[in-house]
Amino acid sequence: MVPRMCRLIRKHLMKNWGQRDEMISLHRSTKVLTFAIVLECLFGIRIDADTMFGVFENVLEGVMAAPINLPGTKFSSAKKARAKIQKALVDEVQKKKEAMEAGGRDEDDAMLLSNLVAALIRGEVTEDEVVDNIVLLVFAAHDTTSYAITMMFKMLANHPDCYTLLLKEHEDIAITKRREEDLTLEDVKKMEYTWQVARETMRLCPPIFGSFRKATADIEFEGFIIPKGWKVLWTAYGTHYNEEYFPDPMSFNPSRFADPVQAYAFIPFGGGPRLCAGYQLAKLNILVFMHYVVTRYDWSLVYPDEPVVMDPLPFPSKGMPIKISPKHGY
Numbered sequence: 001m002v003p004r005m006c007r008l009i010r011k012h013l014m015k016n017w018g019q020r021d022e023m024i025s026l027h028r029s030t031k032v033l034t035f036a037i038v039l040e041c042l043f044g045i046r047i048d049a050d051t052m053f054g055v056f057e058n059v060l061e062g063v064m065a066a067p068i069n070l071p072g073t074k075f076s077s078a079k080k081a082r083a084k085i086q087k088a089l090v091d092e093v094q095k096k097k098e099a100m101e102a103g104g105r106d107e108d109d110a111m112l113l114s115n116l117v118a119a120l121i122r123g124e125v126t127e128d129e130v131v132d133n134i135v136l137l138v139f140a141a142h143d144t145t146s147y148a149i150t151m152m153f154k155m156l157a158n159h160p161d162c163y164t165l166l167l168k169e170h171e172d173i174a175i176t177k178r179r180e181e182d183l184t185l186e187d188v189k190k191m192e193y194t195w196q197v198a199r200e201t202m203r204l205c206p207p208i209f210g211s212f213r214k215a216t217a218d219i220e221f222e223g224f225i226i227p228k229g230w231k232v233l234w235t236a237y238g239t240h241y242n243e244e245y246f247p248d249p250m251s252f253n254p255s256r257f258a259d260p261v262q263a264y265a266f267i268p269f270g271g272g273p274r275l276c277a278g279y280q281l282a283k284l285n286i287l288v289f290m291h292y293v294v295t296r297y298d299w300s301l302v303y304p305d306e307p308v309v310m311d312p313l314p315f316p317s318k319g320m321p322i323k324i325s326p327k328h329g330y
């Protein structure tokens with residue numbers, strides 16, 4: 001998984017960031033990249049990310065739209081886009097099924113698509129369920145990982161002392177590598193400070209503000225009874241901004257994560273049995289992306305005070321443009 005992700009990220013940077021001074025929309029770039037990472041690194045599906053990304057975005061735009069299926073409405077274009085995705089993914093599923101039934105083996109055999117198609121061949125799932133699972137994971141990964149990465153850049157730009165530490169961590173790894181040599185899992189494990197920065201960013205700016213649960217029994221909480229069957233909204237802010245768990249909670253201090261944090265206090269990925277299924281993939285995506293960007297580019301924010309808006313998930317209102325300049329030797 002790590003070498004595959006390294007190659008994809010290097011390819012993305014080479015194609016979209018290039019080797020000249022440029023202005024990049026960090027949010028869009030990381031969304032396109034995450035999209036490709038989920039499809040390729042998790043499923044082993046290689047479809048044209050640049051074209052299909054726009055189609056997935058159309059579906060997302062329709063998710064919160066009024067359900068009016070008339071030409072020109074967001075809902076109607078979302079439905080058309082969903083049908084297009086269905087067709088592209090059904091083609092992929094059928095190709096894989098034919099290859100597997102013919103006994104063909106390839107480097108993607110261990111990937112999720114092969115596992116799902118194996119279940120399809122055994123009659124345990126339907127073709128629609130395979131496609132729905134792919135779509136679900138792409139959506140779950142999409143806005144969350146890209147928001148976490150963009151906000152990390154914002155935090156690092158505003159805390160140059162933290163950036164110096166993070167950069168040193170990556171330069172120490174890069175110096176042991178040839179230019180196109182992939183990182184290993186051991187290299188990724190050395191990125192401890194970067195993961196502290198990522199966690200501190202997600203503490204202050206959780207990509208998912210919370211979610212619903214249903215009380216399965218009457219619960220007493222701080223003198224109130226939550227009756228069985230009621231919906232409960234948990235939010236990450238409740239504990240993330242609580243000084244009982246995070247002293248001086250509004251300050252950006254990645255080193256607070258050098259020590260273990262109390263269970264269920266830090267919950268950007270949720271917790272318990274419904275913990276985010278993509279936690280490890282998101283972590284790898286964030287760390288490897290950071291490595292290649294900071295070792296290969298100097299960068300600065302175009303709008304250091306760019307506001308964040310919620311719709312319903314948070315995103316930087318101007319797409320967080322950054323100015324990049326390739327470092328000497330890259």
Ligand code: HEM
Pocket residue numbers: 038042137138140141142144145148206207208210211212267268269270271273274275276277278279281282
């Ligand atoms: C920084 C990135 C991410 C964040 C902050 C995040 C956050 C979350 C949160 C808070 C939940 C729990 C929702 C709840 O309890 O109701 C969740 C669930 C989930 N996430 Fe993520 N996620 C991220 C990336 C990903 C990725 C990359 C994938 C897949 C490739 C993914 C797939 C899922 C799935 C399938 C669930 C549902 C798990 C279940 O209900 O058993 N997520 N995520």
